[in-house]
Amino acid sequence: MEKFTRITATACPLPAENIDTDQILPARYLKLPRKGEHGKVLFYDLRFDAAGSERPDFALNRSPWREAKIIVGGRNFGGGSSREAAVYALYDYGIRCVIAPSYGDIFSQNATKNGLLTAVVTEAEGRTLTAALTREPGLVVTVDLEAQSIVCGDLRYQFTIDPARRTRLLNGWDDIDLTDSFRDQIGAFKAADVRRRPWASPATAATRRD
């Protein structure tokens, strides 16, 4: 996973509340294998009409936001389905950071596993940021994960992020390697647990909990 430290880029405002993962990646594209091409179907039904033509009123279809690497979203961004492909779509399009007042928990967790930062600001900060970007679309935004800061023109905010997620993103860590280093503890837990909760193994299935 690519590390996230600091980014300076164009930021696209998408202030609508409840942009769920079905909007970010419509379910009919869930079959796509992971080949770095999910960006093509990002926000598909919001970006394109039924004939496949771009909807000119959708912010990401306008210059300079077309090149955005940051999205400033509304409350409950990425709520709904657990589909990690919603994160692949944002990432493959080139988005590296979302700034919003709240997120779907699973979306945020998935984002962390793929190097996409989900920065939390207050609703008022989100509104001010959106207003500034709407007034002056060319404004660049700098997001610094080390300092947990967002700078956009004269605006300067501190954002919040869970410390463990921050560490992961800063280091580009893969959880599986990390967990492997706790192999002994996992083995000991398993051995004790099978005595403590013998009923927890499925009754008729052959298991390897021995």
Add this chain to the structure above:
Amino acid sequence: MNTPLTLFDKLWSTHAIVERDGETLLWVDRHYVHEGSFHAFSRLAERGASVAEPGLTFGVTDHYVPTRGRNKPIPNPEIARMVSQLEKNAADQNITLFGLNDRRQGIVHVVGPELGLTLPGLLIVCGDSHTSTHGAFGAFAFGIGASEVAHVLLTQTLWQKKPKRMRITVDGRLSDGLGAKDIALAIIANIGADGASGHAIEFAGSAIRALSMEGRMTLCNMAIEAGGRCGIVAPDATTFDYLKDREFSPKGEALDRAMQDWIDLKSDTGAQFEREVSIDATAVAPFVTWGTSPEDALPIDASVPDPAREQNPERAKYIRAAIDYMGLSAGKRLTDITIDRVFIGSCTNARIEDLRAAAAILAGRVSKVPGLVSPGSSSVKRQAEEEGLDRLFRDAGLEWADSGCSMCVGINGDVVAPGARCASTTNRNFRGRQGAGARTHIMSPAMVAAAAVSGHLADMRPLLRKV
């Protein structure tokens, strides 16, 4: 005396292996996989690794399976590939699969409980957000993404930050004909679609205790629609009765031992919750959604909100966009909204009790619109047929199909046409959820049946028959 603990605290500490940097490595007791889990299996293959605990991993085909023509090969080659890919992954990894033609096939969140795989006190995950359903048994159950699915396949563990605790107490008796879906929508309308974000929800109170396991599953299923990390109901006699003699549930000595543990699965008196919400069950009316988020829910006697009357400009904009997508006008009475079709199905509301509730309204009546009924599992389908419910649905003019996620997510080909309006027992009225451009109103099975026979959204209460 020890500090009083919440049920969630107890579930958490039972599964905690180690802590690091504010996160805990948790042991996973059950891992359910489905066709959509292919990303995770690909990652396993990249590493040349195998599943750590195949005996604790169970596969179900549900998301892509056809609901018609099960005896024939799947006509759509992409869908056929999704189903056969899971069959191959399960076979390669020695995972028990409830496949397309297995008698036990169905929607994963119906099948797990039905087979007694889901038990009180377990930690259960699945690459599907509605995994919260299993919390109805007093399990800690939550949906995860593909990276986490891969992590569980490889290690049988997961890193999690402990969520905050929230208790939603629902006291009082529900009016006749109302159910868990009405409670769920009342809660979500009250606290918002992100109202429980970062929280583990425990549902408590006399109205919850009075719910059947089916009702508790509907409620916990919808916990994710309030943004909750999970929903839990403390197990009681209703739970233990349900679990008796299920295929995989503990029996004999193992059951005695389990009961000793299960009896403790409740929040201690005086346990502290970061947030408490109370709902009066006697005031809950039949709820329907009007917009594009489950929080856009109102009692059936209300009207479509007017953005001009909304103080918050962002909210006004949201309402305008939602009613525009839904093809509605501000101030329109909800009961004046005509529908094009109905769907009765999904992990939310397609268990036997749900089918009975819908069939009771449909019996002797005719649906004014076409509709599809897809039972929650093949076993629910057989039971419904034994009870003659299939005939009531068919006689009313609805199609009786096989079990799967079907028109709730629309990826098996069961979709609502662009612009068409569907009264649905499902969990999400998101834009395009049931198909591109589809307009979804979610509600209880009885309310969907009432909409079917009325041709428009309708209060089911006048249609209830006195027994």
